[in-house]
Amino acid sequence: xDMKTANKKLSLKDKYKLFTRDLGWEPTYRTKxxxxxxxxxxxxxxxxxxxxxxxxxxxxDSYWKYQAEKERKFYAIIDAHAQxxxxxxxxxxxxxxxxxxxxxxxxxxxxxxxxxxARVGREFPGVGTQVACQMQAxxxxxxxxxxxxxxxxxxxxxxGFHGFAEHRDRIWYTSVARSFFDxxxxxxxxxxxxxxGFSFEYVLTNLLFVPFMSGAAYxxxxxxxxxxxxxxxxxxxxxxxxxxxxxxMLEQDPDNLPIVQAWIDKWFWRGIRVxxxxxxxxxxxxxxxVMSWREAWNIYGIENGSALFKDLARYGIRAPKGWDHAExxxxxxxxxxxxxxxxxxxxTSFHVWIPxxxxxxWLSKKYPTTFDKYYRPRWEHIKKHEAATxxxxxxxxxxxxxxxxxLPTLFTEPGDPTLICHRESVYQGERYHFCxxxxxxIFDNEPEKYxxxxxxxxxxxxxxxxxDLAGWMDWVFLKNGEDNGDYxxxxxxxxxxxxxxxxxxxx
Amino acid sequence: MSTVFIALQANEETxxxxxxxxxxxxQAVVNREPAMVKINAPGRLVIRKDTIEEQLGRSYDLQxxxxxxxxxxxxxxxxxxxxxxxxxx
Amino acid sequence: MTVVARKxxxxxxxxxxxxxxxxxxxxxxxxxHLLLSAxxxxxxxxxxxxxxxxxxxxLPLLQxxxxxxxxxxxxxxxxxxxxxxxxxxxxxxxxxxxxxxEQLRMHTPGLNTVCAVN
Numbered sequence: 001x002d003m004k005t006a007n008k009k010l011s012l013k014d015k016y017k018l019f020t021r022d023l024g025w026e027p028t029y030r031t032k033x034x035x036x037x038x039x040x041x042x043x044x045x046x047x048x049x050x051x052x053x054x055x056x057x058x059x060x061d062s063y064w065k066y067q068a069e070k071e072r073k074f075y076a077i078i079d080a081h082a083q084x085x086x087x088x089x090x091x092x093x094x095x096x097x098x099x100x101x102x103x104x105x106x107x108x109x110x111x112x113x114x115x116x117x118a119r120v121g122r123e124f125p126g127v128g129t130q131v132a133c134q135m136q137a138x139x140x141x142x143x144x145x146x147x148x149x150x151x152x153x154x155x156x157x158x159x160g161f162h163g164f165a166e167h168r169d170r171i172w173y174t175s176v177a178r179s180f181f182d183x184x185x186x187x188x189x190x191x192x193x194x195x196x197g198f199s200f201e202y203v204l205t206n207l208l209f210v211p212f213m214s215g216a217a218y219x220x221x222x223x224x225x226x227x228x229x230x231x232x233x234x235x236x237x238x239x240x241x242x243x244x245x246x247x248x249m250l251e252q253d254p255d256n257l258p259i260v261q262a263w264i265d266k267w268f269w270r271g272i273r274v275x276x277x278x279x280x281x282x283x284x285x286x287x288x289x290v291m292s293w294r295e296a297w298n299i300y301g302i303e304n305g306s307a308l309f310k311d312l313a314r315y316g317i318r319a320p321k322g323w324d325h326a327e328x329x330x331x332x333x334x335x336x337x338x339x340x341x342x343x344x345x346x347x348t349s350f351h352v353w354i355p356x357x358x359x360x361x362w363l364s365k366k367y368p369t370t371f372d373k374y375y376r377p378r379w380e381h382i383k384k385h386e387a388a389t390x391x392x393x394x395x396x397x398x399x400x401x402x403x404x405x406x407l408p409t410l411f412t413e414p415g416d417p418t419l420i421c422h423r424e425s426v427y428q429g430e431r432y433h434f435c436x437x438x439x440x441x442i443f444d445n446e447p448e449k450y451x452x453x454x455x456x457x458x459x460x461x462x463x464x465x466x467x468d469l470a471g472w473m474d475w476v477f478l479k480n481g482e483d484n485g486d487y488x489x490x491x492x493x494x495x496x497x498x499x500x501x502x503x504x505x506x507x
Numbered sequence: 508m509s510t511v512f513i514a515l516q517a518n519e520e521t522x523x524x525x526x527x528x529x530x531x532x533x534q535a536v537v538n539r540e541p542a543m544v545k546i547n548a549p550g551r552l553v554i555r556k557d558t559i560e561e562q563l564g565r566s567y568d569l570q571x572x573x574x575x576x577x578x579x580x581x582x583x584x585x586x587x588x589x590x591x592x593x594x595x596x
Numbered sequence: 597m598t599v600v601a602r603k604x605x606x607x608x609x610x611x612x613x614x615x616x617x618x619x620x621x622x623x624x625x626x627x628x629h630l631l632l633s634a635x636x637x638x639x640x641x642x643x644x645x646x647x648x649x650x651x652x653x654x655l656p657l658l659q660x661x662x663x664x665x666x667x668x669x670x671x672x673x674x675x676x677x678x679x680x681x682x683x684x685x686x687x688x689x690x691x692x693x694x695x696x697x698e699q700l701r702m703h704t705p706g707l708n709t710v711c712a713v714n
Contacts, residue, residue: 012587041602055583058570066573073574188600206578210514210543213577217541225542229516229577236576240583290541304580307509311582311594340633374711378631381710385660397636397657400623400699408634418628418711420635422678422699430609431697433623446599448607458611458621461639466617 012057019059021050024127038123042188044260045253049126052248055240063135067142074230078150081223087157088503091219091287093496094487098215098285099151099224100160100350105177105277106208107147108168110231112181113196114140120189132241136197139234146230150223157499158492160349163477167349170476172456173277173341175406179453180274184267186449190249191263197242199267199320202308205235206300208278211290215281218288243308250315257316266445268320269438272329273405279334280341283363284355292366297330322438325414331367332417335375340410342382343395346469349478351487354383374417392486401455403432404439411435427451509594511552511581514545521575523562524554531558543577552581554590613696620696622689624654627675627703630711631661635699646692647685663707675701 010018027035039046080086090096114137121133148164155161168174184195213228249256279293291299309319338352345352355363360379364371382393399408413421414437423434427447434440443450465471473480487493513528515521517539525544529537535548546552559567569590581592599605613620620642625635638653650669658664674681676698683692683700694700 012585038602042600056570056573056585058573062570066570069574210578214541214543217543229542232578233573233576236579237573239578243582303510307511307580307594310509314595336633339630343633377710381631381662393660395632395657395660397632399634400637410634412630418630420625420627420630422625422635422701424677424699430612431695433697433699448599448605451609452607454610457637461619461621461637462615463617467639
């Protein structure tokens with residue numbers, strides 16, 4: 001029939017309105033409080049949920065279209081990687097350690113973020129927020145799956161990739177990331193948004209993904225570049241969601257400011273501790289390095305973070321409480337943690353090595369005020385010790401762990417890089433230890449939450465393992481002599497070099 | 508003034524987009540890194556659909572940027588014609 | 597401060613002394629000695645003597661540090677809960693007042709071969 005229809009294309013703003021707001025409805029036979037029972041108790045006051053808007057104005061139909069395109073691009077490269085022996089095109093097999101740490105500690109975090117966003121998408125009443133959280137929940141599970149899928153190709157050839165789920169749950173160095181996400185998932189929906197949406201995605205995610213994926217590009221790993229950039233293309237939207245949510249909370253009611261500020265202080269510090277793992281990947285694990293951890297911090301921490309907090313100052317927000325401490329610690333954290341990983345390498349499902357002379361020269365150039373003074377002497381001593389004893393340098397003394405971040409308490413006192421930072425609190429007659437003022441403050445604010453922490457080292461001393469290191473290795477899916485220890489004597493090194501030599505030989 | 512930035516994957520699709528951004532933002536600095544192009548600008552960066560279409564020689568939906576976007580910094584505002592990044596000073 | 601929650605929040609600590617089959621945890625660190633990266637955790641009976649903790653458990657681990665050979669145990673300045681403290685090597689951990697998860701620090705001025713001291 002000749003019905004006259006308005007054929008005008010909807011504007012982006014109108015389309016966004018139709019696909020979000022207009023899909024919502026007012027409940028009639030239950031109260032709003034019954035339908036959304038979790039939005040009051042944290043103390044955040046919201047007066048008008050419609051004021052929240054996604055600045056990209058992405059609607060679900062477009063979302064599927066663009067995500068499908070990203071997946072097509074991703075799988076084209078993953079297929080090519082598998083078909084062309086991509087696992088032999090990396091600089092050398094040391095690079096694999098960075099991938100293993102990523103798979104064991106970070107990819108499970110993507111899955112945790114998926115669960116978290118699925119939950120808060122249900123718990124927030126605002127329709128715009130619900131749609132954005134739904135998209136992010138789907139993004140995050142996509143990231144977990146594409147990362148696992150991309151790295152499964154390496155699992156066919158190399159050690160240490162086989163038990164990432166168990167490593168996530170049971171091994172010790174991953175618990176910094178696991179506890180970070182568990183803490184966020186055990187928080188209310190608004191705190192979750194500040195934890196993951198704002199502090200992690202906005203303030204810290206660039207420090208994880210951009211240098212790591214550039215690192216993959218420098219080291220010939222197309223599969224990782226691709227999953228990284230494919231995931232990262234979603235991060236821009238996540239960062240924007242995080243920033244919009246914080247602005248929304250602050251604009252809705254002035255009473256929200258102190259609550260939000262306390263969450264920023266907490267989650268910035270928790271994030272810095274998670275990123276200490278990333279700092280070791282950047283400074284030590286990439287055979288061909290992109291930039292130092294310090295340089296990445298200057299660009300994505302200082303420059304970007306300062307711009308952000310200057311922007312948020314109009315709401316009364318200041319930089320996170322631990323900011324100055326973090327700035328000082330940046331020149332030390334990768335060295336302190338890597339020296340720890342090296343001496344506890346019997347318990348890592350990745351390989352480590354003493355930096356070569358050339359690598360040490362690079363480190364002293366990148367860390368002119370700290371490396372030669374504090375860290376080169378330790379590496380040199382370890383090297384000497386190994387040469388003299390003919391055995392790898394291991395520290396079978398199990399470390400004290402921080403009750404909050406769960407890392408070994410190996411970071412030093414602010415102002416004195418030669419002295420371990422000792423902090424403790426007593427709560428209900430029980431003593432708890434921390435790596436820093438930041439972690440102690442977090443505990444002291446909510447002790448009931450952190451006294452429940454399952455800490456891997458004390459856990460090993462309890463039933464059923466009671467200190468049995470070999471039993472512990474079985475339990476964490478760590479094969480002694482294959483997955484752990486020094487790179488120089490590893491199967492990974494041996495096999496990589498053998499297979500690579502076969503690639504250019506007809507013998 | 509604080510720096511806003513946008514980073515795009517370095518590929519055939521983004522080459523004309525980056526050219527368009529350079530045309531519209533003479534103050535922008537383009538950093539070409541492995542697999543990635545990061546464009547910094549003081550305080551404000553505008554991406555225009557029209558300019559991209561001229562460079563690309565076809566019609567372009569600004570939301571297609573999502574496919575090749577790596578990261579950005581600044582407050583975002585997007586409608587069908589422009590995507591703007593700004594910091595409030 | 598307490599956890600903000602919708603109902604009463606009850607938490608159980610994981611690492612109470614009852615969970616260690618009669619043993620307890622104690623941590624020892626050596627100030628300005630970072631070759632071993634973190635305070636070391638020991639798990640032993642409260643009836644063990646302090647001397648046994650040092651001789652049988654700590655000393656073997658400290659061998660990698662070049663300062664260990666020069667250690668004079670009678671000159672070590674100990675800190676317990678951050679305060680100066682003098683251990684009795686013959687007495688048990690319990691008799692020394694070393695509780696579960698106690699952190700003890702050794703301070704040895706003048707001994708610092710590997711680690712620059714500010």
